[in-house]
Amino acid sequence: MTEGYNPKAIEDKWRDFWRKKGFFKANIKDTKRKFYYLNMFPYPSGKLHAGHGRNYILGDAITRFLIMRGYNVLNPMGWDAFGLPAENAAIEQGVHPRDWTWRNIEEFKRQFRAWGVEYDWDREIATCEPDYYKWTQWLFLKLYERGLAYRAEADVNWCPGCDTVLANEQVVAGRCERCGSVVERKKLTQWFFKITAYAQRLLDDLDKLTEWPERVKLMQRNWIGRSEGAQVTFKSEQGDPIEVFTTRPDTLWGATFLVLAPEHPLVEKLTAPDRRKEVEEYRKFAASQTEVERLSTEKEKTGVFIGACAINPASGAKIPIWISDYVLMTYGTGAIMGVPAHDERDFQFALKFGLPVIPVIAPPSGVAKSHLRRGTYREGLGEALKEEGFEFEEKEGALQVTLAEDDRARYVALVQEYLQPGAWTEVVGAGWQFVFADGAMNVGSIEEERAILKKCKRLDPSVQERRTVAELLWGVEFYRDVLFHAEYGEMINSGPLTGTGGEEAIRRTIEWLEARGIGKHAVTYRLRDWLVSRQRYWGAPIPMIHCPRCGVVPVPEEELPVLLPDVPFIGKKGLAEIPEFVETTCPRCGGPARRDTDTMDTFVDSSWYFLRYISPKDDTRPFDPELANRWLPVDLYVGGVEHAILHLLYSRFITKALYDMGYISFDEPFRRLFTQGMITYPAYWCPTHHWIPPGEVAEGNRCPHCGAPLEVQVLAMSKSKKNVVSPDELIEKYGADTERLYTLFMGPPERDIEWSEEGVRGAWRFLTRLWGLVVDQLPRIRDVKEPVDPAALDKAGQELWRKLHATIKKVTEEFEGRLGMNTAIAALMELTRALSDYLEQGPGDARLVREVIRNLILLLSPITPFICEELWSRLGEGRSVLETPWPEYDKAALAVGEVEIPVQINGKVRARLKLASDVAFDPQRLKEAVLSAQVVQARLSGREVRRVIAVPGKLVSIVAG
């Protein structure tokens, strides 16, 4: 009876072995064959679950692989230990956030150890410790010195439930992510980092990041949101300049109104006295809008006229000034020109408030529409149109004509003949034309628009209520899809620039503006400055002092860190409530002053931590610049996509700022980025009892407490949704190796995948089989010392020999390249199967068996280190797996034995031939061998062979007549 696989005993035996041997300690001074591997450090929030394993197990496997490849690997671990959850948990449980945090850290470390996930623990950092946040504060001071940190009043997200400002990412659909309160907007004076100063570089340098996923780069591009266009100066009737940003300067002649953001500073000045009350009310309404209301899509446009007008600098037309909340103060100049003919939002706004629409860009389709109402034309028009070749449809006595722009004149002439007295029709296309019996009129300016409307009202009293021509046309269903378009095209109704088209239009308009000094080329970004203030206790204090005489004064560098006051933590507490913290003296004048009572956003802590690992204990500087320049950028950075924007953008920004200050010689922090997917699991929701752990769900998907049917959703594992699988239980039941193997095998690491208990069993079965196989063979191979002699192998031996080398190649390539551990493991399973098949045929060549087992263990060891270390030691190799070089494959071995070549005849596989490798890889011999084969001849049965395509080592395709 073979000794069974007992993971518990094995894992306990090897658990601390690697750590004691120091395999995971980087030799920081030696950077010859260095590799900086980094996992995004975790927020220590309780316990690790199986979902976390995706990240750390992958990282550990890669690290072990790199060590065996002879790299000097730096793979450190630390704790993103400041933040709201610690504080909230502390309030609920009455413990100090620091104690809560360290308790969790200890738990995480215990779990890492159980998983066999090892780090260079000498370099452990925790952002909540003074020896770390001292340097976060140092960073703040440096940014302040450079003018990259500033204080300003701003609208912020305020959660009334948690009593603090929230980060944008903590606001989900307008509600506080934690307590669900509707987030309010509040005006507060806050600290900002000027990330916008780096917008262009952050955008441009994305092109340098060739080893980042396209998806992440795209998300950053969108987030930065560069828009190119023009800034145009309009003037109010009183002469006040109003700056407007537009990406479509070519539509300038079509601007029939201006809209300012409600908070725009000019509103105060421009508002007419009789409109003041209404304007004030609207501004109040806009300010009170919660994020939820503001974000609701498809909501009707709102706004008010402020009783003042401006002059369109191109057309000279007098146009009204409105305010509306669809214009944001934080983007561009906070004011826009309304071009309803070519912007959907402006079009809706104009339609709702009766503002004129003037088309100024010809639709590129070159199509125009004309609608003839019943009774407006004389009999015979239909026939005449047909005769002239116009396309139209008749609908309830009305004619709907669709014509090419080129035929417009011919069409107008024809229709005019048939119009009833007092009737008219329109041609809507490149410009809107009204065709009356006595002539045609063009909607080319506001005056013309007014004149046409007046004439129509006179002719047809039923349109008396229409406020604009656009409204008149909107009444005709047939026209609706052509009244506005946002495409580029030839400029029309645009004074001197009429006729300018395509690429030229924008460029020439900007030249025209610049020549007149009323506008210029301009670029705007969607990216906003980074708000870093938080009114909470558990964060790095902002190292600033407010002095009544000297104003804002930075804390001198030598006085850092500004320590968090060590106070008993009961209930909510901000630094502002702790007098012994607040009261201080001004470093400049020595008089009484107050400390800044805000702490920093935790994203500041994590925006530079990858530098601190280089010299974590240095208390004279944040990092050793010389070593940092040698070790960074990080060679491979692995973490979740959820950080695609914020953390990664902030880190890039801080790196560039430090580069500009001369502290480092690289300006991107992470050379290669890999974003691993999440592990999902069913989550059960009861309307009354909320999230129910999957294990407690009652028969028929019902709530165990009230019997209500539960809503099931497959979601990323998370403690709050109670759908986590505990590694502790898995390790108890199957061992850490099984969990590691399954985690890496379940699918490609970048994809989200559902956890499966059955899948875990499959991994367990494989390890059990492997164990049995090796242990069975040990007695006869333990003392075999001679290498394999490939020439002496029989056919089956050759097959296995080739398979072994193919497997080494495959696994090595996955570790070095796309990290597809799933297919690497599949290959190892195949090799295991091949070995056991080989052994079933007889005892086989002991040297070969030993060689296969040896390599199998080495190749699998990064994935399942415990079982491999145990089997390896039993093999009697004398040193540890991690001291053994990674196997190399032998090219010659890949060409040993026979290859199966499929033969296609007219596109269908009709035969498979086993051919010797030297034949199969030689196109000429391959062709001959296939054509002369019996099966192929029979299949061809005398048909003419027209063409033969032989792909060496792959297949042969025959085209027969």
Added chain:
RNA sequence: GCGAAGGUGGCGGAAUUGGCAGACGCGCUGGCCUUAGGAGCCAGUGCCGCAAGGCGUGCGGGUUCGAAUCCCGCCCUUCGCACCA
């Protein structure tokens, strides 16, 4: 609405460069072992068909000796952004 990624057996997925579609695992079916099985072992398993054979990678077309892979059009799913002028 805009942008991106994706759609392959009952399920997770493989096919990395245009070259045997479904590797590997799960599940299922049958058998063995067992007092028993939510354990283990062996075999089978894309679909239709007794078979020969045919059909198959979201749908429709195209290029090619050959298409999951390339091109054109459409449908669906997921994610990101969402009044950004």
